[in-house]
Amino acid sequence: MNLRLATWNVNSLKVRLPHLLDWLEQAEPDVVCLQETKLDDLAFPLADLTQAGWHVSFAGQKTYNGVAILARQPLEHVVRGIPGYDDVQQRVLSATVAGVRVVCVYVPNGQSVDSDKYRYKLEWLTALHAWLAQEVALHPHLAVLGDYNIAPRDQDVYDPAAFGEGILVSPAERSAFAGLLTLGLRDSYDATGQADAAFTWWDYRMASFRRNLGLRIDHILLTRALADVASAWHVDRGPRQWERPSDHAPVVVDVDVPA
DNA sequence: ATGGCCTGCAACGCAGGA
Numbered sequence: 683m684n685l686r687l688a689t690w691n692v693n694s695l696k697v698r699l700p701h702l703l704d705w706l707e708q709a710e711p712d713v714v715c716l717q718e719t720k721l722d723d724l725a726f727p728l729a730d731l732t733q734a735g736w737h738v739s740f741a742g743q744k745t746y747n748g749v750a751i752l753a754r755q756p757l758e759h760v761v762r763g764i765p766g767y768d769d770v771q772q773r774v775l776s777a778t779v780a781g782v783r784v785v786c787v788y789v790p791n792g793q794s795v796d797s798d799k800y801r802y803k804l805e806w807l808t809a810l811h812a813w814l815a816q817e818v819a820l821h822p823h824l825a826v827l828g829d830y831n832i833a834p835r836d837q838d839v840y841d842p843a844a845f846g847e848g849i850l851v852s853p854a855e856r857s858a859f860a861g862l863l864t865l866g867l868r869d870s871y872d873a874t875g876q877a878d879a880a881f882t883w884w885d886y887r888m889a890s891f892r893r894n895l896g897l898r899i900d901h902i903l904l905t906r907a908l909a910d911v912a913s914a915w916h917v918d919r920g921p922r923q924w925e926r927p928s929d930h931a932p933v934v935v936d937v938d939v940p941a
Numbered sequence: 942a943t944g945g946c947c948t949g950c951a952a953c954g955c956a957g958g959a
Contacts, residue, residue, distance in 0.1 A: 693948070694947090694948055696948090696949090697947090720948075745949055745950070745957090791957080831959070850959065885946075886945090886946035887944075897959075928947095929947075
């Protein structure tokens with residue numbers, strides 16, 4: 683059974699709903715993880731998405747954060763947040779779709795390495811790691827999709843020297859990302875043999891998209907059983923060129939799930 | 942030359958993003 687998995691930080695679902703609906707129609711994904719919906723659950727555009735044929739689950743809050751999972755098939759065993767880690771910020775949502783355990787994550791940004799937000803980011807990643815260790819053991823078919831706010835390697839950054847050891851690239855963040863891979867998860871970018879630099883985010887300023895000054899910070903991690911059957915990884919740069927776009931582009935990968 | 946943009950909230954400027 684082939685499943686097309688996707689992740690997209692939409693930077694306000696209220697503003698981006700028309701883009702999302704258009705993109706769903708043309709890209710034909712089966713499962714989509716959204717981040718930064720920035721909507722309270724009561725304001726979630728459930729009817730629009732249901733009408734378009736999607737099963738939907740969401741964990742939102744007003745103004746900040748907010749995640750959602752859309753799927754062509756029903757969502758089962760939905761879990762909000764990281765169990766045992768109290769957090770008012772809505773950054774994690776999990777559900778099972780067609781036998782695949784899907785985890786949608788919006789990793790904290792960190793703001794700057796000397797900030798409380800950075801300390802929160804590292805603490806949050808520690809909690810994610812501990813929880814995913816259990817989830818990997820429970821679910822051989824596990825996919826962790828989202829905005830990780832970490833560029834794993836220098837080639838994932840348009841100007842590594844300019845970023846230095848700041849947020850998104852600091853050794854502690856990269857170590858945390860590498861730690862997730864030790865749990866038996868693989869970055870689908872690597873698993874599908876990508877060699878060329880591919881960015882998923884471009885600053886709104888400085889004509890960054892036109893000049894391709896970006897970062898690869900949105901990732902799809904897969905357990906071995908899924909990574910072995912993954913193909914066609916790509917960043918869909920289309921929506922980034924539409925009028926009033928999100929600053930992130932969707933990342934897509936196909937998995938031919940063993941029966 | 943280190944900011945330049947976008948979003949939401951609330952109120953005409955700020956926090957936050959990355």
